[in-house]
Amino acid sequence: MTQPAQAPIDETPVPARPSRWPWVAGVLVVLLAGAGVYWFVLRDDAGVPQTVTTSGGQLNQAVEDGEFVFTVSAVRCGLPRVGDEFVDLEPQGSYCLVDVLVKNGGTTPEYFDSTSQKAYDAAGAEFGTDMQAEVFVNTDAQNFLDQINPGRQVKGTLVFDVPATTSLVSVVLHESFSSPGARIAVR
CATH class of the missing domain: 2.60.40.1240 (Immunoglobulin-like)
Structure with a gap:
């Protein structure tokens, strides 16, 4: 009995998927920057000086x-x-x-x-x-x-x-x- 011929295997390399970690890190940086801007600039008391009253x-x-x-x-x-x-x-x-x-x-x-x-x-x-x-x-x-x-x-x-x-x-x-x-x- 003759075995049927197998199709040749395509050994072309599959391009690697780009890593998602740079995107995740970028989103975290943007969120942290936004929180910092809110905390230090946009809050109602942001303009109050940070000095201690001596009296x-x-x-x-x-x-x-x-x-x-x-x-x-x-x-x-x-x-x-x-x-x-x-x-x-x-x-x-x-x-x-x-x-x-x-x-x-x-x-x-x-x-x-x-x-x-x-x-x-x-x-x-x-x-x-x-x-x-x-x-x-x-x-x-x-x-x-x-x-x-x-x-x-x-x-x-x-x-x-x-x-x-x-x-x-x-x-x-x-x-x-x-x-x-x-x-x-x-x-």
Whole structure:
């Protein structure tokens, strides 16, 4: 029995499909650039200078920054951990807790961003907040990220992770990351 003749195999190389990664990366770059333009140029508070107000207040004294009025009532430093019965968070150094009352003195609802708040020691070193620790410290308080309606106020505690022997001398509280800030002496 004779086997039928097979058609010759076409060995012409198939052109490779162009990679989609350059397109994906390009789209991501455009989206990030657009977000940056919105954040730094088109927002309502984009023209506010990013300098810190040197005047300010002290413990239990109300100070303003933009539409917010801040009152710091207590500062506790040297805490070795925060948490609950399930989670025990330990700082790199120690925690400083700053009790603050935030009032919206404006006419529109606003958000309080705890990540825009800063603390300072006697040498001028700056410390940011630890949002993960704030979740456990503020279990009974309205979340700082909730909207604050005009005329309303929220109480909460800011948490700073500082070197173990550090004590804070001031905090600078901001309505937004680009507002001037209100310096409050805490010692």
